[in-house]
Amino acid sequence: MILPIYLLGTEILREETQVVEDDSPEIQQLIDDMIETMHAAHGIGIAAPQVGRSERIFIVDVSSMEEDFSEAGIEIPDQPMVFLNAEVIDEADVDSEFEEGCLSIPDIHEIVSRPKGLTLRYHDRTFTEREESFGGMLARVIQHEYDHVDGVLFIDHLSAFKRRLLKRRLQDIREGHTEADYTVFAKDVGVIEPEDTA
Numbered sequence: 001m002i003l004p005i006y007l008l009g010t011e012i013l014r015e016e017t018q019v020v021e022d023d024s025p026e027i028q029q030l031i032d033d034m035i036e037t038m039h040a041a042h043g044i045g046i047a048a049p050q051v052g053r054s055e056r057i058f059i060v061d062v063s064s065m066e067e068d069f070s071e072a073g074i075e076i077p078d079q080p081m082v083f084l085n086a087e088v089i090d091e092a093d094v095d096s097e098f099e100e101g102c103l104s105i106p107d108i109h110e111i112v113s114r115p116k117g118l119t120l121r122y123h124d125r126t127f128t129e130r131e132e133s134f135g136g137m138l139a140r141v142i143q144h145e146y147d148h149v150d151g152v153l154f155i156d157h158l159s160a161f162k163r164r165l166l167k168r169r170l171q172d173i174r175e176g177h178t179e180a181d182y183t184v185f186a187k188d189v190g191v192i193e194p195e196d197t198a
C-alpha cells in the first residue's frame with residue numbers, strides 16, 4: 001500500500017524512533033509499504049518517520065542509479081536494502097560533498113558534507129544481525145536515511161546562512177504548498193493528493 005509521505009513540519013519527523021524488538025507480520029507489511037511508497041515517489045531511500053511511523057527502520061534502493069555507476073565499475077545492489085535498528089559503529093575521517101534532496105522536503109536540493117564511508121551494525125528484514133561497511137553513493141544515502149531515524153533532516157546540516165535563504169520555501173512546504181507528484185501529509189492540512197498541490 002502506498003502511504004502518504006510526511007512533510008517537513010510534521011512532529012513525527014523530529015521524534016525519537018523505537019527499536020524493533022521482534023519480527024511480526026505488521027513489521028513485514030510496513031517494510032513492504034515503505035518500499036512501495038519509495039518507488040512510487042521515485043525515491044532512493046525512505047525512513048519510517050516519513051510514513052508517519054516511529055520504528056527504527058529505513059530502506060535504501062539505489063538500483064535506479066545503476067547506469068550512473070556501472071561504468072565506474074561500482075557494484076550496486078539490485079534490490080532494496082532494509083535496515084532495522086541500525087547503529088553507526090565507525091565512520092570515515094574524511095568528508096565528501098554531494099547534492100541531496102528528500103521526499104519530505106520536495107524540490108529542495110542542496111550540497112551536504114558527510115563522512116565518505118561508514119560501518120553499520122543492523123538487522124536485515126530477516127532479523128539477521130549484520131555488520132557492514134559502505135562507501136560512495138550507498139554511504140551517502142544510508143547516512144541521509146540514518147539521520148531520519150534520529151529525527152535529523154538534511155537541511156540541519158546546512159549553514160545558518162543557507163537556511164535563511166531557504167526560509168520562505170521551507171515555510172511553504174510546512175504549510176503543504178508543494179508540487180510533489182506523490183501523496184503527502186502536511187501538518188494542519190492532512191493528506192494532500194498530487195492534483196491538490198501547488
Ligand code: NI
Nearest residue numbers: 101102103104
Ligand atoms: Ni530524506
